Amino acid sequence: MTATLTASRETPPGTARPRRGKRGRAGTRPRTFYLFVGPWIAGFVLLTLFPLGYAFWMSLTNTDGLSPHWSYVGMDNYVRVFQDGQTLASLGRTGIFMLATVPTGVAAGLLMAVMLNRDFKGRALFRALFYLPAVVPGVAAALTFKIIFDKNAGAANAAIGAVGGEPISWLADPWVRSVLILMMLWGVGGSMIVSLAALQDVPKELLEAARVDGAGPVYSFFKITLPILSPIIFFQVVTGVIGSLQVFVPSLLLAPVNGAAAVTAVPEGNYFFMVHVYAEYFAKSHFGYASALLWVLFLFVLLITGIVFKIGNRAVFYGGVDPSERKEG
């Protein structure tokens, strides 16, 4: 009994190997595990690996998805990606959009979370109000923004007119991208709620000790709160970067044409990479070229995510450990 106890104490939790054998709970564990992950693996193979492979095969052809007279074009579609001015411009535009929305969105969400983490009357109401836009469906949000920013009858131009300004054609270039960025920031409550949840986990005794040592609120925020929140902020940055590189539907919803034809009428300012991919697929029927574009985007997202992780490793306090110490260790 003593020996058994000693052995179990020496084994870190969760690392015990199941006893091999035909009978008993330990024997069924791998089976149970694989039964649980099996559907996911099947889904991954069917919905991720197969489409990736299929898209790669298509990217080597000039197929339009319908004609039987397609042919192999080798790497021509990939060469074309880097020679197509519209592709490069849309990629650049997407990068700028990412730089504009991700840091702003994360910072705004964090700022709102810090404000709403304080004790004041009506805190719950404000939390609900700030989070509400995040649960409004995107289509409804876009329609609302179209009404607000209508050149002739919108509230935005009415406000500008009230102070003597001239009406702005918000839904056309060059202003339409500003409307899109505002629309994305309108849903910042999602980021706020994540940061707010993380703020609840900041140990109060740490902040109290810092206060006793004479640290002010700003110093405590940057030296204690922010490092503890850094993994959550990092998570938001990574998902935000990936999401912004794939932005598509909001651009279509702000286009001046309804329905599927909207993709042909997206103003240049909102003509992002995924809009371009969709237009190449379903307006121009360039299934081969559009598949190559998707593969390039996939690799680009991997690259950007890798860079973000590299930077994150130097700045994120995992488990409260200073990344510089972790590196030395």
Added chain:
Amino acid sequence: MRGSLGTPVSRRTLMRGSALGAAAAAGAGALSACAPSAGGSDGGKKTLTIMAPENEFSPEFLKSAEKELGMTIKRVEVDTTKLTAMLASGTAPDLVRGLGAVETSYIVSRDLALPLDDYFAKSELLKEDDIDPINDVWRYDGSVQGQGPRYGLAKDYSQDAMFWYNTALFDAAGVAHPSDAEPVTYDEWLEMGRQLTQKDGDTTTVYGLSAGGLGLFISLTNMTASAGGSLLSDDLGTIDFSSPEAQKALTWYLEYARAKVGFSPVEPNPDGWDWPPYQTGRLAQSWSGYWFGGAIAAEAALAETSRLAPAPTMGGERVSPCFGATGYWIPKASKNHDEAWQLFEWFMGGDPAKERAAGGWGMPSLLSLRADLPVGTPAQEQALAAVEAEADYFKVLSFTPYVKVEALDAVLNQYLPDAINEGVSAGALADTLNNDMQALLDEGKELVK
């Protein structure tokens, strides 16, 4: 793989099982293509899969169709992506909605559509001498649209270059109404648009004219035809915006957009289409055909003051084409041609066709159904007379089989904003359009042999 409960499963066995599961799931789709119909059978009844919008095949309407025809009908939403996937996977739908005017040559040249002449020849409901000539847009002989076998039929149609106007806004602006019989020229039309546009300071309260039509490329095609030319060569493989007629059309459109008397890529319509501004008295003239009257009829006051005018002319032959002719076609790959035709025939020539005609949302495809068109309001009565007078000027404008109209619209939308804002000449714009659109046509030629 040992299947008894409580026995371990190796990674390899699991992976094999997952792969088998994946293969089974994938195979299910393929196997369904081997079944007698895309949707299988339901207690001996054939199941048809149709690609149609809900407002044309509502659940209630589907039930009545199933009862009438003795088959089960499954509706899927109209979606190019889904259609491509269904055709590629061998589970083609049995009936597909399409725009005859701009899609017929595209689908026929890709060998997707079933020629329907044999069915038409035997039909009791759809007789050759009763079919409106406008349905020639659904014919294609491999080189000319409007000739050869029929591949579909319009559920209803409009001559889309005609335009609706609100007499109340004309009277308020002191502008004479257009004639019911004689078309205005495009220049006169634009001038009317200028006179009808109302501003409150820098804000436009009434737009005089919306010339977006059903799309930029087909609108320019129509204007060029009206000037006596053609954007596409006779073999439909070359595009030319540099001809004098096409230049006239481009120049007019640039002038219209720069005048900001209506919606364009630089003056976007936040509603996405003409009806909301027209309904609320913020638009005096809408470039829409007879179908627009279906919406107008529901607004008593608007029905009193709305009228339909002939298609404007640009100096050449008087033409009044149809840009849509929205209807249905049967894929060659469908496994249920006969049943699909049964539904097609009933929908196009049976009671549903009569009900559609009475609704006034478009001209019926059968001449015999014209008697069912509504004439209850002044707008309906006048519109019918205008359309009947306009019928003589109908002309099929052939569309290229090499590319979809959306591709050409995308090119126009790419270059027009800068051209409008920066005062680019029609000649310079034509060079850019010719270059990019010709590249698309040339790529399309590779796929049509």
